[in-house]
Amino acid sequence: MTPLNLYDVSREQLRERLGEWDINPIHVGKLWNYLYVRQVASVDEMSELPPRLRARLRDETTLGVLPAALTTDSADGFTRKFLLGLTDGRRVETVKMRFTGRVTACVSSQVGCAMGCVFCATGQMGFTRHLTAGEIVAQVVHVSRAVKLAAPAGTPVASTRVRNVVLMGMGEPLHNYDAVMHAIEILRDNTGLALGADRITLSTVGVVPGILRLAAEQRMLRLAVSLHAATQAERAALVPAARKWPLDELMAACRAYSEATGRRIFYEWALIAGANDTPAHARAVGALLAGTPAQVNLIPLNPTVGYDGAPTPVPAARAFQRILSEEFNLPSTVRQRRGIDIGAGCGQLAVTERA
Numbered sequence: 001m002t003p004l005n006l007y008d009v010s011r012e013q014l015r016e017r018l019g020e021w022d023i024n025p026i027h028v029g030k031l032w033n034y035l036y037v038r039q040v041a042s043v044d045e046m047s048e049l050p051p052r053l054r055a056r057l058r059d060e061t062t063l064g065v066l067p068a069a070l071t072t073d074s075a076d077g078f079t080r081k082f083l084l085g086l087t088d089g090r091r092v093e094t095v096k097m098r099f100t101g102r103v104t105a106c107v108s109s110q111v112g113c114a115m116g117c118v119f120c121a122t123g124q125m126g127f128t129r130h131l132t133a134g135e136i137v138a139q140v141v142h143v144s145r146a147v148k149l150a151a152p153a154g155t156p157v158a159s160t161r162v163r164n165v166v167l168m169g170m171g172e173p174l175h176n177y178d179a180v181m182h183a184i185e186i187l188r189d190n191t192g193l194a195l196g197a198d199r200i201t202l203s204t205v206g207v208v209p210g211i212l213r214l215a216a217e218q219r220m221l222r223l224a225v226s227l228h229a230a231t232q233a234e235r236a237a238l239v240p241a242a243r244k245w246p247l248d249e250l251m252a253a254c255r256a257y258s259e260a261t262g263r264r265i266f267y268e269w270a271l272i273a274g275a276n277d278t279p280a281h282a283r284a285v286g287a288l289l290a291g292t293p294a295q296v297n298l299i300p301l302n303p304t305v306g307y308d309g310a311p312t313p314v315p316a317a318r319a320f321q322r323i324l325s326e327e328f329n330l331p332s333t334v335r336q337r338r339g340i341d342i343g344a345g346c347g348q349l350a351v352t353e354r355a
């Protein structure tokens, strides 16, 4: 029988398992604390659990800690990229980003990606397999443990916590819907990693059935949609998935999500010089989104070897932003570019073995 990966189960599922083992479910709280607050690396460290429970855990479960094959730091010290090993020998990349006073974990949901966005290194790799919920959760634990290890002795636990998780690493999260939703349930548990609705961002290329399912299930999270173009023809050239899920269907699904949850949507726009960054493009996206609960995140393109587009210079990005704000009253940000020197920026993750 395949051992149960402890990161694969919710607290409720763990409680049920203890019941099946005829062990008092009261111990689930301490076990959960070992997994997600103390973040121990083995069952041997769970010394306060009853010996009978520890024996069961040793015999019938595994702690799916992901070993780091490679760790790379950006020159500015704000970004660290981990190449993490999976049990089948595959690898994924996970990124820790430090902004003022908070740490964000950017995690992967698949090995590779089937969506094939032209400017994305993961898309250029193709698709290998989905990650399990436990493999997604384990990435957050890995980042969290790294933060704790790096903190000076005596740092309060609260200030070493991972504050935000973004599902923007390798893979399309809505293509791996069930595992991703289960992982989110585990991440949100308020006695563990305690990442609330506004702390988890799910980024999708525009998988319409997945967005409609999020709406129907009223999933509370920060939904980020990679738009990149405001006409069907231009979008389909950058994002092949747009041929399957056209722009009008995508916008209808986004409206459904906002109506069902009352939440605004973050539209991601990779600014590519000469391709989608002119005032006319700004007005097109402004007209598309005006009056909807939206924020546009402008991200000057990050370089990848398989695509020769260039990032929009900062003054043109600011001009784009001014049009959105002054002519369409649309909030927007120009994203800080982080970790570009170590291939850890948006669209750059691709399981590199060397820095």
Ligand code: SF4
Pocket: 113, 114, 115, 116, 117, 120, 121, 122, 123, 124, 169, 170, 171, 172, 204, 205, 347
């Ligand atoms: S941008 Fe996202 S959806 Fe597109 S290929 Fe890359 S990982 Fe996949």
